[in-house]
Amino acid sequence: MDVERKPLDDTVIIRPFYSTDSEQVLNVYFTGLVSGVDSAGYFAVTRAFLHWAPMYLAYFLSVSGGGTLLLALRTDIQILGLAIVFLSCCFMFFVYYRIRNAFLGYYQDGLRHDMTDISQYYRQDHEKDGYPIRRFWVAEISSMTSESGYEVVGCVALDCSLNRDEPMIGELKRLFVLPTHRKRGIGTKLIQTVIAFAKEQNITSLRLETTNFQPVAREMYTRLGWYHHDTRDSDFEAGDMKMSFVEYLLPL
Ligand SMILES: CC(C)(COP(=O)(O)OP(=O)(O)OC[C@H]1O[C@@H](n2cnc3c(N)ncnc32)[C@H](O)[C@@H]1OP(=O)(O)O)[C@@H](O)C(=O)NCCC(=O)NCCS
Numbered sequence: 001m002d003v004e005r006k007p008l009d010d011t012v013i014i015r016p017f018y019s020t021d022s023e024q025v026l027n028v029y030f031t032g033l034v035s036g037v038d039s040a041g042y043f044a045v046t047r048a049f050l051h052w053a054p055m056y057l058a059y060f061l062s063v064s065g066g067g068t069l070l071l072a073l074r075t076d077i078q079i080l081g082l083a084i085v086f087l088s089c090c091f092m093f094f095v096y097y098r099i100r101n102a103f104l105g106y107y108q109d110g111l112r113h114d115m116t117d118i119s120q121y122y123r124q125d126h127e128k129d130g131y132p133i134r135r136f137w138v139a140e141i142s143s144m145t146s147e148s149g150y151e152v153v154g155c156v157a158l159d160c161s162l163n164r165d166e167p168m169i170g171e172l173k174r175l176f177v178l179p180t181h182r183k184r185g186i187g188t189k190l191i192q193t194v195i196a197f198a199k200e201q202n203i204t205s206l207r208l209e210t211t212n213f214q215p216v217a218r219e220m221y222t223r224l225g226w227y228h229h230d231t232r233d234s235d236f237e238a239g240d241m242k243m244s245f246v247e248y249l250l251p252l
Contacts, residue, residue: 032176044238052239
């Protein structure tokens, strides 16, 4: 597929996370996971609303119910039309609500784990004998409209929590770029930053987990040399498609 690509200009800086970035990083995280274009949440909603037979039935019922409402002369038939419109709209809203809730759940899992207090989770002063190795980076651009003078447009993390006796496998996670700044090479640059740092730390391989609901990310990982290692089903479905967690590995 031909994708328009804007050049990565030198105003994009990849740097370590500062505690003052928290609010902006959470916005990037929320957009990247739940609501933004190409997020898993967005894919799930699109999948259910555009490619699922029961949804077409709901569209048909709401249109035919609406037509009945407009054309019928008898009140009881108008009430029936109203009931059909109402029920099919409820069905659509329920599907949307269920999907949104599932992805809010994934978002909140992250908040319970490392994303509520990023400085604390990724701090370096608790490393003993060099472990755990945890780092968080952001991509920033200068911004005239923001009070701080910059805007955080992307982020990524490395988490290598195992101890020295185990194989040194780091996890690349929290890779997100704001939709308005995609296709400029920022995602690639964030991944390269993690790889370069992991090599410095003698980490022997990297892993990451994504989903089959993130085709853009999966294509990017494959293009950058990651290989598919494992797939496991989740219990979440959107429309007729089951979500799976897909693991990729990159030997360093
Ligand atoms: C995946 C993601 C981080 C990529 O960020 P990005 O800054 O656009 O990445 P890059 O600009 O480095 O692009 C990487 C490649 O993907 C391609 N690409 C990016 N967006 C694309 C799209 N919507 N459709 C097709 N290809 C796309 C780029 O053209 C580029 O290919 P190339 O190297 O052959 O030119 C970003 O799309 C994103 O945040 N997605 C939502 C969250 C997500 O899925 N994160 C991964 C978590 S596992």
